[in-house]
Every structure is written in C-alpha cells, then in structure tokens.
Amino acid sequence: MTNIEEYIPIVGQPIIDDLKLLAEKLKGKVIQHINSTVVGGGVAEILSRMVPLLRELEVDTRWDAIRGGEHFFEVTKKFHNALHGRSEEITQRDFDIFLETSQKNIDALDIHGDIIFVHDPQPIALIKKKASNKWIWRCHIDVSNPNQQVWKFLKNFITSYDSAVFSAPSFSQRLPIRQFLISPSIDPLSDKNRELPQETIDSVLRKYNIKKDKPIITQISRFDRLKDPVGVIEAYKQVKKYIDCQLILAGGSAADDPESAQVLEEVKTRSGHDKDMHILLLPQDDIVVNALQRASDVIVQKSLKEGFGLTVAEALWKAKPVVASNVGGIPLQIKHKYSGLLCHSIDGASFAIKQFLTNPEYAEKLGQNGREHIRNNFLITRHIREYMLLFLSLYHKEDVVYL
Ligand code: UDP
Numbered sequence: 001m002t003n004i005e006e007y008i009p010i011v012g013q014p015i016i017d018d019l020k021l022l023a024e025k026l027k028g029k030v031i032q033h034i035n036s037t038v039v040g041g042g043v044a045e046i047l048s049r050m051v052p053l054l055r056e057l058e059v060d061t062r063w064d065a066i067r068g069g070e071h072f073f074e075v076t077k078k079f080h081n082a083l084h085g086r087s088e089e090i091t092q093r094d095f096d097i098f099l100e101t102s103q104k105n106i107d108a109l110d111i112h113g114d115i116i117f118v119h120d121p122q123p124i125a126l127i128k129k130k131a132s133n134k135w136i137w138r139c140h141i142d143v144s145n146p147n148q149q150v151w152k153f154l155k156n157f158i159t160s161y162d163s164a165v166f167s168a169p170s171f172s173q174r175l176p177i178r179q180f181l182i183s184p185s186i187d188p189l190s191d192k193n194r195e196l197p198q199e200t201i202d203s204v205l206r207k208y209n210i211k212k213d214k215p216i217i218t219q220i221s222r223f224d225r226l227k228d229p230v231g232v233i234e235a236y237k238q239v240k241k242y243i244d245c246q247l248i249l250a251g252g253s254a255a256d257d258p259e260s261a262q263v264l265e266e267v268k269t270r271s272g273h274d275k276d277m278h279i280l281l282l283p284q285d286d287i288v289v290n291a292l293q294r295a296s297d298v299i300v301q302k303s304l305k306e307g308f309g310l311t312v313a314e315a316l317w318k319a320k321p322v323v324a325s326n327v328g329g330i331p332l333q334i335k336h337k338y339s340g341l342l343c344h345s346i347d348g349a350s351f352a353i354k355q356f357l358t359n360p361e362y363a364e365k366l367g368q369n370g371r372e373h374i375r376n377n378f379l380i381t382r383h384i385r386e387y388m389l390l391f392l393s394l395y396h397k398e399d400v401v402y403l
Pocket of ligand 1: 220221222309314
C-alpha cells in the first residue's frame with residue numbers, strides 16, 4: 001500500500017498535514033462503506049484506493065459488499081438505466097425482487113460502523129437497520145432527470161439517511177436531508193495511474209496485437225449502452241475516411257452488470273472486419289488499462305449519461321487529449337477547448353478527434369492543461385479531505401457546512 005507521504009511531491013506538504021489533522025479528529029470512529037461489488041466500475045475503483053489510504057491515516061475504515069443473484073442485479077441495472085433517463089418498464093415484480101434481496105442482506109450483513117456509508121441504489125434499503133449510528137447515502141449516478149417511479153421508490157429510503165452526497169450540482173434533488181456536493185477522484189499512485197516504463201506499455205500492445213504504426217484512438221469502458229460504444233465506432237469510421245488511424249474499444253465487465261455480454265456482441269457485429277478496430281474484453285488488470293491509455297493519441301468518452309467518468313480523469317492525468325460528451329460530471333473535468341474537447345454527437349466527436357490528430361501541438365497543450373486541472377481538483381487527497389469533513393459534520397447540527 002502507498003504511504004501517505006508519497007503524495008507530498010504531487011500535492012504538497014500542507015495538504016497532507018491537513019489530512020493528518022482531520023484523521024486525528026476521527027479517532028475512535030469506525031467508518032463502514034457498503035456497495036454492491038468489489039470489482040468493476042467506478043465505485044469499486046475508488047473504494048479500493050480510498051479504504052486503505054484512510055486506514056493508513058489511522059481512520060478505522062471497513063468495506064462490505066451486499067450479495068445478490070442474477071435477478072436482483074437485472075433489476076438494479078434497470079433502476080440504473082431508468083435513473084439515467086432511459087425508458088424501462090419496471091414492474092411490481094421488479095420492486096418485489098429488489099425488496100426480497102434487500103431483506104436477505106438486512107438479515108445477513110453485520111452493521112457495526114459509527115458511520116455507515118452506502119453507495120448507490122443497490123444497498124439503499126439497508127437503512128432499515130439504522131440505530132443510533134450515522135448513515136450517508138452516496139449517489140454516484142447522474143440523477144439530473146430520473147425516472148420518477150424509481151426515484152420515488154428510492155426516496156422512501158433516502159429520507160431516512162442523515163445526509164446524501166452527489167457528484168455534480170445538477171444532480172441534487174429536493175430532499176428533506178442535508179446534501180453535499182463531492183466529486184469523485186483518481187489516485188495518481190495507483191497501478192491505474194502511476195507512470196509506466198515504455199517497455200511495459202509496449203508489451204501490453206504486443207499482447208493485444210496492436211502496432212504503433214497509426215494513431216490510436218481509445219475508449220475504455222464497461223460494455224454498456226450508456227457508454228455508447230457503437231457511437232464511438234461510428235465516429236472512428238468518419239475519422240478513418242480522412243486519417244488512417246486505429247481504434248481500441250476495451251472494457252471488462254462488472255459483477256453487478258448483467259448486460260455487458262450482449263452489448264459486447266453488438267459491438268463486435270458493428271465492427272465488421274476492420275483490422276484497425278481492436279475490440280478487447282479486458283481482464284481486471286489496472287496496468288493494462290494504464291498502458292492502453294498511455295499508448296493512445298486521443299482518448300474518447302462518448303457516454304450518453306455519466307455520473308462522473310473516472311476514465312476522463314485518468315486520461316487527463318496522463319496528459320492525453322480527451323474528446324468526451326458534455327454529460328453528467330464530464331464538464332466538471334473538461335473545460336471546452338481548455339482541458340479537452342466536449343462533444344454532443346457522433347459528428348461532433350469525429351470533428352474533435354480530427355482536430356487533435358491534425359494538430360498535435362494543440363492536443364498536447366490541452367492534455368497538459370487537463371493534467372493540471374485534475375491535480376488541482378480531482379485527486380484522492382482532495383476527496384478524502386472532503387469525506388473526513390463530511391464525517392465530522394454529521395456530529396454538528398448546523399444546516400450549512402462549507403467544504
Ligand atoms: N475500468 C477498468 N477496466 C475496464 C473498464 C473500466 O479498470 O475494462 C475502470 C476505469 O479505468 C475506471 C472505472 O473502471 O476507473 C470506470 O469508472 P467510470 O466512472 O468511468 O464509469 P462507471 O463504470 O463507474 O460507469
């Protein structure tokens with residue numbers, strides 16, 4: 001595990017001193033995170049770095065995941081899509097399945113924290129176990145325009161929490177509890193983001209049979225329709241008419257995402273027989289993701305909806321030029337024409353990719369600006385500081401808390 005002092009050259013001594021001071025004030029409190037998977041997706045990504053780092057700061061932090069069967073995760077995936085505004089038919093049977101599995105977890109899970117930090121809708125019903133401890137509901141998804149049937153169902157649980165946390169201002173909702181705006185973050189020292197020797201990058205490219213003879217455009221994401229992999233292929237095809245380039249569309253699957261196999265098949269069908277299109281089903285391997293991002297000339301994140309989009313922060317931290325959709329938390333990271341290019345369509349994406357490929361100096365400048373923007377706003381040290389302030393605020397009654 002990384003030592004907290006190793007962050008000093010990246011963020012400076014005062015920030016680390018501040019973290020130690022806040023951690024001191026949390027001595028004696030147990031923080032228990034609960035989510036739905038320990039592998040795959042942004043939440044697991046953040047917790048796998050944050051939990052050990054809080055422990056390193058001597059904040060007693062635990063992490064549990066709920067259990068659920070195939071039907072439960074099909075229902076929660078429907079909830080996820082509906083909250084993102086996709087039209088989904090949700091039946092009483094779906095709600096019953098959700099409540100049945102929730103009850104099993106309520107019975108089975110040992111709740112022992114002073115502060116229970118519940119991530120996303122899947123474990124939300126655990127709040128029924130609330131006693132004298134403090135409960136936070138952390139929403140990682142874009143709920144700017146949620147399906148009302150699902151939102152109302154969830155709201156019955158949310159209102160029993162002490163506080164809720166959202167990633168972007170546009171996601172906040174009318175709620176009778178305190179709300180906090182805290183953006184996610186990346187860890188610059190994790191295997192996903194740390195510097196890599198060129199040999200490592202080259203060996204990953206060799207492993208996947210990718211040559212460096214043409215510019216590489218990459219999107220790394222779970223195979224999920226909301227990540228619009230087919231849109232990425234269409235944008236690449238438009239670019240390819242003018243610039244000889246190659247596309248990497250790579251992703252693994254998350255344990256709580258049952259749709260990915262089907263989406264991967266659709267993507268493979270769309271890609272046809274183009275030898276410059278590399279559709280990769282990745283193992284859970286952070287060095288591979290890191291190497292593919294570093295090997296790329298342009299990184300794309302053409303999501304239709306996005307809670308935050310860690311992949312954007314990961315790419316910007318590597319000083320890559322990024323083309324990403326103007327949705328969810330992405331515009332917090334990309335200031336158009338300053339730290340990347342925002343797009344609204346396939347045409348827009350292909351135009352922006354061409355701009356970067358034909359103007360390497362511009363691409364480099366925006367990549368460098370992006371790296372500084374991430375350093376100042378979206379590293380794990382800032383995130384941990386805000387979480388610790390949030391924990392402390394739970395023991396104070398004031399209505400307004402400035403982070
Ligand atoms: N990721 C990964 N392997 C993959 C696909 C994604 O490690 O094959 C990581 C990616 O690097 C990022 C996280 O999973 O750290 C995805 O987070 P994001 O916020 O971009 O999207 P989410 O999957 O949470 O919707």
